[in-house]
Amino acid sequence: MTAASWPRGEPALDRLxxxxxxxxxxxxxxxxxxxxxxxxxxxxxxxxxxxxxASLRGRLGDAPVELRLAGxxxxxxxxxxxxxxxxxxxxxxxxxxxxxxxxxxRLSFGLQLTAVVEAVSAISPRLVTLRFEQTEDAFWxxxxxxxxxxxxxxxxxxxxxxDTQTSYATRPWSVEAPSAGRPLGAGLLSALAKRGVGxxxxxxxxxxSSTGDPALDxxxxxxxxxxxxxxxxxxxxxxxxRGDRVVAVGTTVVRALEGCVRxxxxxxxxxxxxxxxxxxxxxxxxxxxxxxxxxxPEASHFxxxxxxxxxxxxxxxxxxxxSVGYLAHEFGDSMLILAGA
Amino acid sequence: MLxxxxxxxxxxxxxxxLGRAGARLALVARxxxxxxxxxAEIRATGGEAHALPGDVGEKRDAxxxxxxxxxxxxxxxxxxxxxSTLGPVPLPLLLETDCEDLERVLAVxxxxxxRLTKIIAGAMALRGxxxxxxxxSDAAVAAYPRWGxxxxxxxxxxxxxxxLAAELEGTAVRxxxxxxxxxxxxxxxxxxxxxxxxxxxxxxxxARKLVTLIExxxxxxPHGGRVELATLPDEEAP
Numbered sequence: 001m002t003a004a005s006w007p008r009g010e011p012a013l014d015r016l017x018x019x020x021x022x023x024x025x026x027x028x029x030x031x032x033x034x035x036x037x038x039x040x041x042x043x044x045x046x047x048x049x050x051x052x053x054a055s056l057r058g059r060l061g062d063a064p065v066e067l068r069l070a071g072x073x074x075x076x077x078x079x080x081x082x083x084x085x086x087x088x089x090x091x092x093x094x095x096x097x098x099x100x101x102x103x104x105x106r107l108s109f110g111l112q113l114t115a116v117v118e119a120v121s122a123i124s125p126r127l128v129t130l131r132f133e134q135t136e137d138a139f140w141x142x143x144x145x146x147x148x149x150x151x152x153x154x155x156x157x158x159x160x161x162x163d164t165q166t167s168y169a170t171r172p173w174s175v176e177a178p179s180a181g182r183p184l185g186a187g188l189l190s191a192l193a194k195r196g197v198g199x200x201x202x203x204x205x206x207x208x209s210s211t212g213d214p215a216l217d218x219x220x221x222x223x224x225x226x227x228x229x230x231x232x233x234x235x236x237x238x239x240x241x242r243g244d245r246v247v248a249v250g251t252t253v254v255r256a257l258e259g260c261v262r263x264x265x266x267x268x269x270x271x272x273x274x275x276x277x278x279x280x281x282x283x284x285x286x287x288x289x290x291x292x293x294x295x296x297p298e299a300s301h302f303x304x305x306x307x308x309x310x311x312x313x314x315x316x317x318x319x320x321x322x323s324v325g326y327l328a329h330e331f332g333d334s335m336l337i338l339a340g341a
Numbered sequence: 342m343l344x345x346x347x348x349x350x351x352x353x354x355x356x357x358x359l360g361r362a363g364a365r366l367a368l369v370a371r372x373x374x375x376x377x378x379x380x381a382e383i384r385a386t387g388g389e390a391h392a393l394p395g396d397v398g399e400k401r402d403a404x405x406x407x408x409x410x411x412x413x414x415x416x417x418x419x420x421x422x423x424x425s426t427l428g429p430v431p432l433p434l435l436l437e438t439d440c441e442d443l444e445r446v447l448a449v450x451x452x453x454x455x456r457l458t459k460i461i462a463g464a465m466a467l468r469g470x471x472x473x474x475x476x477x478s479d480a481a482v483a484a485y486p487r488w489g490x491x492x493x494x495x496x497x498x499x500x501x502x503x504x505l506a507a508e509l510e511g512t513a514v515r516x517x518x519x520x521x522x523x524x525x526x527x528x529x530x531x532x533x534x535x536x537x538x539x540x541x542x543x544x545x546x547x548a549r550k551l552v553t554l555i556e557x558x559x560x561x562x563p564h565g566g567r568v569e570l571a572t573l574p575d576e577e578a579p
Contacts, residue, residue: 048416048464050408137380137391140412144405161404170416170464172408186463186508193511201467231469 001296001318003154004327007163011183015326015333017294019317021309022339026317028324031183031334034291040196041244043235044291047178047252048201050169053147053161054176058109063099067107067115068150069175070208070222073129074273077118079222081211082126088151088158092212101128113142124216150176150208154329164330173225174206179330180250180292198239200232204252209301220300223275226256230269236286237267245288247338251304254278257286280306289338294321294328308337342555343367343410343417343461345397345454346424348375350526351476354548355421360388362552367410367417369393370424389414397424397457398449407460416468417461419555422454422498423476428490430531435489443490450494455501462505462514471514472558474551475502477567479520488532499567506565517562519554520569521547542571549575 008014012032019026029037038044054069066083073079084096105117107130114133121127132139149164164177167185189199204226210217236257239246248254259274260267267286280303290308295301297318305314317335326333342359346352348370356368360383370376373394383390391413395402411417428438428446458473465471480488481495499518506516523529525541550573554561562568 046467048467050411053405053408136413137377137393140391140409141393141405144409160401161408162400165404165460166463168463168467170461170468171411186466189467199467201464229468 001294001322001326001328001332003329004331004333005154005156007182007331011185012188014183017317017321017326017333017335019309019313019335019337020339021313021337024313024316026320032188034188034336035191035195035197037336037338038192038195038197038247039244041198041239041242043198043200043239043244043246044192044249045232045236045246045253045257045287046166046168046181046184046199046201046249047174047204047206047256048166048168048170049174049178049203049205049252050166050172051149051161051164051174051177052172053144053149055148055150056109056113056143056146058107058113060099060101060105060107065098065107067109068208068211070127071175071205071224072173074225077129077131078115079127079129081124081208081213081216082128083211088153088155091153092210095212098126100125109146110142112138113146123219124213126211126213127216152330155331168201171203173203174252176206176209177330178204178206178250178252180334182293182331183334184249198235200229200235202229202232202253202256203227204256206250206252217300221255221277223273224252224255225271225273226260227271228256228260228267228269233267233269240286245338245340246286247289247291247336248287249291251278251290251292251301254284254287254290254304254307258282258284261285278307279303280311282307284308289336291334291336293330294318294326294332294335296328305337342414342419342421343369343407343457344421344423345369345457346476348372348379350528351521351524351544351547351551352421352423353379354544355423355551356390357383358545358548358552359555360390361386362556363388364419365414366390367393367406367414369395369397369406369410371396396449397422397453398426398445399453400456403453403456404460407457416464418465418468418470419472419474420457420461421474421476421555422457423474424453425450425476425491425494425528427528427532432487432491432532433489434487438490443493446490446494447497450491451497451501454498458505462509465514466509466512469513472555473502473505473514473516474555475499475516475518477518477520479522481518481520481567503565510564515558515562515564517554517558517565518567519551519562520567521551522569522571
């Protein structure tokens, strides 16, 4: 499937493949048709995390490296992945490996941003836990000054911070964009609300999608933190009590909700961390359907969708989408997997 | 809460009062030194304030500031657009104002606040509460000679607020413009160096009233409307 190489101007006109996993029927629609595909009483749950400038260019000793933040720990340390020299023009698989790194090593990203490695992961020598040496205010100012959003080799040029945000983003927890919500602008959200569709949010720290390091990619997603507001839980419970449908916008929302309910036996308000892995055979307890971006069948993303539709049905839907020109990846077209009219 | 133009004048007075009232504050201004001193002062008195130096008239800065602010204080539920520029002083006649200077005034006083609102208000609407305050001016309404660039920017900002309010009707986001009246600030001295400071309000007295409005906007400010702060009661005792 061809990748959309740049954010497109009118997201409501982006294509939307509606797949009913019960009847296996698929329909070609537009994102702007969403209000007609949902019913009054249905609930959309969105991830309101903003996207961090998670890619930092700096030095490890004399060697140029790129550091990609993977997630922030509760104690303020960060998990991060090192890449060798090079930039977004080279696929991560083809990038040189970074020099070996040990606990105690210092990384610098200009004068105002430095970090000390606290531990190197057993999963991959490129996955480290580190701590920045600046105060909170100075760290965030410097991160936003020196960092760029994580880049993709398929884009037409380097992405700026504003290319990677949803219209409702707030706390910057995600290291890659929670891109399923990218087409949901103020106008479409307002049309959904007028239709009687509930719209609630949670915050989930979307992690790295791939690193080009096979051992590390097999371990993705790493544990991710989320914050679940009480009002969202109340809306989910009311929706389910009525027999209406809860639709997750993006796989991160599925991870937060299903991870929370498996860890605690119920949805619990507040912050948590989930290491839930979702795939074939996983029976969602909270989420009835998903609005998601189009991705390649080999992506780990695809495995997660198997919780909502059998692989053969997904593969057929994907083949159809490819044959009629759907575009893939972060700026691509969308798919709604949802049963019932 | 996020307050722009926070390093001096009304912005600094407002930040001190909001800090005392327990707000988690992200403070923005161009000058890092004054801003950091103010944030340290607020923290020393038990408040929470973070200094984020930047220029709201610059696209890159606006996105950086909004991100860092939400990282430090959480989702922004009150956004106070207080930063503004007069343009060149002494204030020139409009016909003698360089177009580039007018563009810069509009960038700082109109487009910059609009951009920050765009970045922040979407989450406010979904989270079910939010307040956007535009600090306006008498010059938005009256046509004072030599206040052209500034007056145009403030009139446009007022109208931007009215249209935003109309579009946000039915959400929990409220947009208001406030006219603080004439205050003894550096901006006022730059504009009218011969004014008698004794005739001008102290920024702190105006900030008190602004806190009253921020705490209960529904009581004092019609959605999308313009409020003269002088007509408001003082901040209620906590």
